[in-house]
Amino acid sequence: MEESGPGGGGVDPRNGKGWTEAGPLEAPPRSVLIVMLSAVGDSVQVLPVLSALRRTFPGTFIAWVLQPGPASLVAGHPAVDRIVIFERGPKGRRPGAVAAGLSELGKTAGLLRRLAREQPGGRFDLILCLQVYLKAGLLTALTPGEVKLGFDMKRSRDLNWLFTTHRIPPHPRGAGHIQDQYFEFLHYLGVDPEPVEYGLAIFPVERADQRAFFSSLDRPVCAVVTGTSNPRKDWDPDRYVQVISALDRDLGLQPVLVGGRSPGEQAAARHILSHKGGIVVDARGGGLRRLAWLLEGSALVITPDTGPLHIARALEVPVVGLFGFTNPKRSGPYRRFSDLIVDGYARHPGEDYPIARKTRAGGMNRITPSMVLEKVEKALRHYKR
Numbered sequence: 001m002e003e004s005g006p007g008g009g010g011v012d013p014r015n016g017k018g019w020t021e022a023g024p025l026e027a028p029p030r031s032v033l034i035v036m037l038s039a040v041g042d043s044v045q046v047l048p049v050l051s052a053l054r055r056t057f058p059g060t061f062i063a064w065v066l067q068p069g070p071a072s073l074v075a076g077h078p079a080v081d082r083i084v085i086f087e088r089g090p091k092g093r094r095p096g097a098v099a100a101g102l103s104e105l106g107k108t109a110g111l112l113r114r115l116a117r118e119q120p121g122g123r124f125d126l127i128l129c130l131q132v133y134l135k136a137g138l139l140t141a142l143t144p145g146e147v148k149l150g151f152d153m154k155r156s157r158d159l160n161w162l163f164t165t166h167r168i169p170p171h172p173r174g175a176g177h178i179q180d181q182y183f184e185f186l187h188y189l190g191v192d193p194e195p196v197e198y199g200l201a202i203f204p205v206e207r208a209d210q211r212a213f214f215s216s217l218d219r220p221v222c223a224v225v226t227g228t229s230n231p232r233k234d235w236d237p238d239r240y241v242q243v244i245s246a247l248d249r250d251l252g253l254q255p256v257l258v259g260g261r262s263p264g265e266q267a268a269a270r271h272i273l274s275h276k277g278g279i280v281v282d283a284r285g286g287g288l289r290r291l292a293w294l295l296e297g298s299a300l301v302i303t304p305d306t307g308p309l310h311i312a313r314a315l316e317v318p319v320v321g322l323f324g325f326t327n328p329k330r331s332g333p334y335r336r337f338s339d340l341i342v343d344g345y346a347r348h349p350g351e352d353y354p355i356a357r358k359t360r361a362g363g364m365n366r367i368t369p370s371m372v373l374e375k376v377e378k379a380l381r382h383y384k385r
Contacts, residue, residue: 022187022188022189022190023149023166023188023189023190024147024149024165024166025126025147025189025190028056028057028060029057029060029124029125029126029147030059030060030061030119030120030121030125031060031061031062031063031116031119031120031124031125031126032053032057032060032061032062032063032124032125032126032127032128033062033063033064033065033112033115033116033124033126033127033128033143033145034046034049034050034062034063034064034065034066034128034130035065035127035128035129035130035131035136035139035140036064036065036066036130036131036136037065037066037067037086037088037131037133037135037136037139038066038067038070038088038131038133039070039307040069040070040073040288040306040307040310040311041305041306041307041309041310041331042130042131042178043066043070043073043074044073044198044200044307044310044311044313044314045178045179045182045310045334046064046130046182047074047077047079047197047198047199047200047314048179048182048183048193048196048197048198049128049130049182049183049185049186049193050062050064050077050079050080050199051079051197051198051199052186052191052192052193052197053079053186053191054078054079055197056191056192061081061082061119062079062080062081062082063080063081063082063083063084063115063124064080064082064083064084065083065084065085065086065108065112065139066083066084066085066086067085067086067087067088068085068087069288070288071083071085072287072288072289073200073288073289073292073311074200076203077199077200078199079199082115084108084111084112084115085108086104086105086108086135086139087104087107087108088104088135105135105138105139108139109138109139109142109143112139112142112143113142113143113144116143116144116145117144121146122144123144123145123146124143124144124145124146125145125146125147126145126146126147126149126189127140127143127145127147127148127149128149128150128185129148129149129150129151129160129163129164130182130185131160132150132151132155132156132157132158132160133157133158133160134157134158134159134160136160137150137158137159137160137162137163137164138163140163140164141162141163145165147165147166148163148164148165148166149164149165149166149167149168149185149188149189150163150164150166150167150168151167151168151181152167152168152169152170152171153167153170154170155170155171155181168184168185168188169184169188171184176330176355177329177330177331177332177334177355178330178331179196179334196334196335198313198314198315200292200311200314200315202292202293202296202315203289206289206290206293207293209290209293210293210294210296210297213283213294213297214297217254217256217281218254219252219253219254220252220253220254220298220299220385221253221254221255221256221297221298221299222247222251222253222254222255222256222298222299222300222301222302222376223256223258223294223295223298223300223301223302223303223308223312224240224243224244224255224256224257224258224301224302224303225257225258225259225301225302225303225304225306225308225309226240226257226259226265226268226269226272227259227262227264227265227267227268227304227306228264228304228305228306229262229264229306230325231264232325232359232361232364233304233305233306233324233325233326233364234264234268234304234364235304235322235324235364235367236364236365237267237268237271237272238271239367239368239369239372240268240272241271241272241275241276242369243302243369243372243373243376244272244276244279244280245276245279246369246373247376248276248279251373251376251377251380253299254281255276255279255280255281256280256281256282256283256294256298257269257272257273257280257281257282257283257284258283258284258291258294258295258301258308259284259291259303259306259308260284260285261284261285265284269282269284288307288311291308291311292311292315295308295311295312295315295317296315296317298317299318299380299385300317300318300319300320300376300379300380300383300385301317301318301319301320302319302320302322302372302376303319303320303321303322304321304322304323304364305321305322305323305325305326305328305331305332309321309332309333310333312333313333313334313336313337316336317385318337318340318379318383318385319333319337319340320337320340320341320342320372320375320376320379321333321337321340321341321342322342322344322364322367322372323341323342323343323344323345323363324344324345324360324362324363324364324365324366324367325345325359325360325361325363325364326345326359327345327353327355327356327357327358327359328341328343328345329353329354329355330355330356330357337379337383339378339382340375340378340379341375342367342371342372342375344363344364344365344366344367344371345360345363346366347360347366
């Protein structure tokens with residue numbers, strides 16, 4: 001099916017609000033499925049898409065299929081009616097791992113088909129495939145839907161475009177910020193993404209634990225994330241030690257390690273604690289909801305390019321982002337705190353590089369403790385909490 005061009009105006013009959021008919025939608029959708037399975041940071045950047053859909057179509061049923069970790073973070077979001085969990089299964093290409101992965105895929109597809117049958121017409125009016133990998137494409141293909149919208153052929157991977165009925169137009173300037181790429185789906189559908197609203201909030205039941213934790217500390221907290229799922233994004237633990245010393249000694253901040261307990265994070269945390277265990281609080285672990293209220297209660301956050309960076313941005317917490325391997329113009333905090341980015345991606349100060357997917361090995365080594373502390377001091381001056 002070919003993509004249709006922008007059309008005229010329309011009105012949602014359920015609330016009388018205006019809506020610009022565009023793309024393949026001839027009427028407001030009664031049901032929408034979001035297919036975005038994986039990374040925490042990407043899932044946070046999907047939230048403004050959901051919020052815009054809910055503002056525009058308040059009576060529409062919105063479901064989202066994603067993995068357990070991100071699902072635990074966004075559960076209870078006011079824009080989501082149903083979350084369908086996708087268990088990725090074991091990694092690797094061993095016959096047992098492949099079979100287990102296919103089994104989980106089939107199980108999730110069955111859940112989605114049953115959910116689709118519960119909708120008017122026995123299918124989803126609209127499926128947004130926001131991920132360009134094979135598993136997302138297969139789930140899109142296996143779920144009954146009238147309109148299945150995905151990325152254009154150039155930006156799709158794993159032949160993902162084959163599983164959609166419609167595709168957003170190619171971007172004339174190539175890759176843009178990840179958030180803007182998701183907003184291209186909204187523009188194509190005639191939905192206004194503004195204002196950008198994440199809607200990520202701390203629940204009242206979590207406030208008691210948050211108050212108890214922060215009341216035990218006598219200084220403003222600087223939350224520090226020590227690692228990512230990709231070692232090439234990680235920063236030297238010895239340099240973290242130097243920054244943490246200055247946070248405590250010179251800036252009057254309480255350093256608190258936050259995040260997970262992956263092997264890389266464990267190794268970095270052990271090194272930091274062996275040198276600065278007397279001044280650092282180790283608050284890692286406990287899940288993404290706990291991480292969210294730890295970040296929300298902090299004065300600022302220091303983190304490489306990973307999920308906590310985008311959680312902090314969504315919660316309006318000043319975040320000093322350490323970028324060297326990935327392009328901060330593409331995956332940095334969206335519209336806020338870009339002045340706090342520590343840019344090791346640039347090969348020299350002031351380099352004017354394009355927004356692109358291309359990564360740069362060794363860029364994290366260009367980041368020095370003094371560069372990070374300069375941004376920390378700027379955050380303390382300009383972003384009072």
